[in-house]
Amino acid sequence: xxxxxxxxxxxxxxxxxxxxxxxxxxxxxxxxxxxxxxxxxxxxxxxxxxxxxxxxxxxxxxxxxxxxxxxxxxxxxxxxxxxxxxxxxxxxxxxxxxxxxxxxxxxxxxxxxxxxxxxxxxxxxxxxxxxxxxxxxxxxxxxxxxxxxxxxxxxxxxxxxxxxxxxxxxxxxxxxxxxxxxxxxxxxxxxxxxxxxxxxxxxxxxxxxxxxxxxxxxxxxxxxxxxxxxxxxxxxxxxxxxxxxxxxxxxxxxxxxxxxxxxxxxxxxxxxxxxxxxxxxxxxxxxxxxxxxxxxxxxxxxxxxxxxxxxxxxxxxxxxxxxxxxxxxxxxxxxxxxxxxxxxxxxxxxxxxxxxxxxxxxxxxxxxxxxxxxxxxxxxxxxxxxxxxxxxxxxxxxxxxxxxxxxxxxxxxxxxxxxxxxxxxxxxxxxxxxxxxxxxxxxxxxxxxxxxxxxxxxxxxxxx
Numbered sequence: 514x515x516x517x518x519x520x521x522x523x524x525x526x527x528x529x530x531x532x533x534x535x536x537x538x539x540x541x542x543x544x545x546x547x548x549x550x551x552x553x554x555x556x557x558x559x560x561x562x563x564x565x566x567x568x569x570x571x572x573x574x575x576x577x578x579x580x581x582x583x584x585x586x587x588x589x590x591x592x593x594x595x596x597x598x599x600x601x602x603x604x605x606x607x608x609x610x611x612x613x614x615x616x617x618x619x620x621x622x623x624x625x626x627x628x629x630x631x632x633x634x635x636x637x638x639x640x641x642x643x644x645x646x647x648x649x650x651x652x653x654x655x656x657x658x659x660x661x662x663x664x665x666x667x668x669x670x671x672x673x674x675x676x677x678x679x680x681x682x683x684x685x686x687x688x689x690x691x692x693x694x695x696x697x698x699x700x701x702x703x704x705x706x707x708x709x710x711x712x713x714x715x716x717x718x719x720x721x722x723x724x725x726x727x728x729x730x731x732x733x734x735x736x737x738x739x740x741x742x743x744x745x746x747x748x749x750x751x752x753x754x755x756x757x758x759x760x761x762x763x764x765x766x767x768x769x770x771x772x773x774x775x776x777x778x779x780x781x782x783x784x785x786x787x788x789x790x791x792x793x794x795x796x797x798x799x800x801x802x803x804x805x806x807x808x809x810x811x812x813x814x815x816x817x818x819x820x821x822x823x824x825x826x827x828x829x830x831x832x833x834x835x836x837x838x839x840x841x842x843x844x845x846x847x848x849x850x851x852x853x854x855x856x857x858x859x860x861x862x863x864x865x866x867x868x869x870x871x872x873x874x875x876x877x878x879x880x881x882x883x884x885x886x887x888x889x890x891x892x893x894x895x896x897x898x899x900x901x902x903x904x905x906x907x908x909x910x911x912x913x914x915x916x917x918x919x920x921x922x923x924x925x926x927x928x929x930x931x932x933x934x935x936x937x938x939x940x941x942x943x944x945x946x947x948x949x950x951x952x953x954x955x956x957x958x959x960x961x962x963x964x965x966x967x968x969x970x971x972x973x974x975x976x977x
Contacts, residue, residue, distance in 0.1 A: 518544045520839065521638050521647040523627045523785075526553020527825040528816030529653030530615065531832025537618040539840040544645050545620050546627035546638055551612055553655050555825040557604060558674045563697055565600035566677065567863050570704030574865070581902065591705045593682045600677070629786040629812070636790045636812050649811050649839050652792070652799060653832065654785060656778040656817035661689075661747070663774055669752040670772045673698065682707055683770035687759050689747060690775035691718040693862045696730065698773055699739055700864035709739050710767055712759065714746035719862060723874050723921045725889060729905055730923060733866050742767070780818040795820070803852045805835050813839075821855045830858070857939045861928035866905050869931040872919035872938035875910050882912045890964035892924045894974045896955035901925050907960045909944065909968050916941040917968075920961070930958055937961075944968035 520536045522529045525547035533545040550557055569591075579586035615622060625640040629652070638645040658672040667675045673694055684707065688699045691713025703709045711718065711734075717727040718734070718741055731741055745763040750772060752758075757772045780797045791809040793800040799814040801807055807814050815831035817823045830853045837850040862868040878885035889908040892898040898905070905924025911917050918941075920934035937947055947965035952958050967975045 516544065516643060516645050518542045518621075518645060518647040520544075520649050520651065520836070521645045522546065522651040522653055523629065523638050524553065524653035524655055524816075525551040525615075525622070526653060526655040526816060526828060527555050528655075528828030528832040529553070529651065530611065531829045532651045532653060532815060532836050533620050533832075534614065534618060535833045535836035536839065537620050539836060539845050541836075541840070543620045544623050544638075544647070545615065546623045546625070546640055546645065548624070548626040550608065551615060551622060552608055555828075556607055556611070558677065560825050561604055561607060562600040562677045563673070563694075563701075564863055565603055566596060567697060567701045567865075569596045569599065570701040571865065573706075574704045578902075591682065593705075594680050596705075597678065597680075628784070629790045629792070631790050636809050639786075647811075649813065651832070651835055652787065652807070652812060652814040652818060653816050653828070654781045654818055656823055657781050658774070659776050659779045660774050661776055663750055663772075664752065665774070666752065669757045669770075670750070670774065672774055676773055684708060685769040686710070686771050686773055687712060687757070687767050687769040688773045688775055689759065690777065691715070691741065691743065692721070692775070692777060693719070693860075694777070695773075695775035696734075696862060696864045698775060699734070700737075703734075703737055703739050704865065708769075710769065711739065711741045712745075712747060712761065712767070713741065713743045716744040718743065719868060722862075722868060722870060723908060725906060725908060726868055726870070726921055726923045730864070730866065730868065733904065737865075778817065778823055782818055804838055805831060805853075822858055822860065824858060824860065827853065827855070827858050857935065859931040859935045861931055863928060866903055866924045867927045868923050869927045869934070870919070870921040871931055871935045872917075873910060874919060874921070875908075878910050878912060878918050882918075884913055885918075886911045886913075886968065888964055888968040890960055890967060890975055892957070892960055894963065895957060895960045897957045898924060898960070900955070901957075907964045909964045911944060911968060915943040915945075917944060917947065917965070922960075924957070924960075926957060930961055933958065933961055937965075 519541035521544045522533045523546050533543045536543045576586050576588045627638045627640040630639045688695045688711045691711050699709045699711050745761040748760045748762045759767045793808040798820045799818045813835045816828035834850050840846045841849045859871040887910050889906045892905045903925030908921040910919035917937050944965045948969045952962035
């Protein structure tokens with residue numbers, strides 16, 4: 514049985530449902546294919562549940578440290594099942610709202626495992642006994658947890674998805690991977706009473722961030738009792754009845770109740786017929802041009818299957834872009850959308866302390882422009898940060914023309930500052946222009962203004 518649409522979207526995660534919603538908003542007849550639930554990894558197994566666990570961890574820390582601000586309180590215990598139930602309630606509310614929005618815009622959700630096929634001489638999507646045709650097909654099949662070939666048993670060796678389903682927390686854990694996923698879980702578990710060790714093959718935690726950020730995070734983790742083993746990759750893993758042992762290349766052996774494998778995510782593209790229909794692939798990623806077109810006619814790709822940052826909000830931006838690009842071609846909107854640039858996408862790591870960044874690192878700026886100017890403002894001079902008892906910094910990077918091309922922050926709640934940081938870098942603001950803006954006192958947002966004032970050569974609450 515064949516069905517005809519204006520747009521068919523394969524995958525209903527962040528990028529897929531964004532493409533579907535915007536296409537429907539622009540008057541297109543849309544089919545959204547999903548084998549699981551609309552919302553994908555981010556809503557059901559990633560962003561939302563992990564941040565719910567991290568909030569529970571923040572509450573535990575607040576109660577535990579209440580006496581520091583003159584409040585008498587005690588932390589009796591942590592009920593992992595109850596935390597999981599709390600996360601599920603949030604997911605359920607968001608899921609109901611999302612599915613209502615999808616159906617309300619007239620989008621047909623097709624349940625089942627879809628794959629790309631060739632039919633009528635063009636790419637189409639097969640789902641069961643149905644063939645979905647459209648002049649434009651959007652591939653949005655998302656990503657999966659990489660495992661390095663380790664035997665995931667959901668008891669001793671876990672992925673992040675399994676970790677979110679634990680009915681009780683382990684007494685000790687090894688986190689394999691010191692990137693975003695690894696440090697977030699390590700942070701949450703440590704706050705909830707787990708003895709945590711992190712293993713990162715690179716020479717520092719969060720190696721894609723500024724070295725100053727990594728150094729600040731490592732120092733904060735040490736103070737919290739989180740042990741980080743960096744610069745030595747895993748050699749072997751031995752899972753027993755009562756614990757798991759991980760041996761490093763340098764010969765050191767670590768033992769814990771569980772091992773969380775948090776070494777990143779891979780693109781979910783295998784066995785979906787992409788290459789067979791003429792979509793160029795590179796190491797399982799879909800190759801696209803700057804306008805997210807694949808090598809197959811009428812086929813686009815968005816989100817985690819496109820090389821680059823694997824972030825839900827990048828998927829949203831990709832999905833909206835493709836919907837508007839198609840609509841512009843059809844004459845439904847006047848202006849073509851601007852391409853989505855990874856360097857303009859903000860990143861937040863929700864550990865404690867939080868990490869937020871956008872734009873170029875100092876090293877990247879020096880490579881691109883030949884030289885760069887920087888200033889790092891210590892949160893020790895920020896009143897609100899002192900009230901919140903958090904340490905960290907805000908680092909600005911500018912090019913020879915004076916434009917701020919990178920903002921890098923670490924400290925409690927720094928993720929809330931990245932919106933202004935994105936505006937600064939995306940619009941090419943100069944330090945003296947940002948310095949003219951009035952930042953409310955006392956807020957952590959002042960730290961951005963203080964850093965800009967210092968970079969412009971007129972510091973206020975910072976050393977000359």
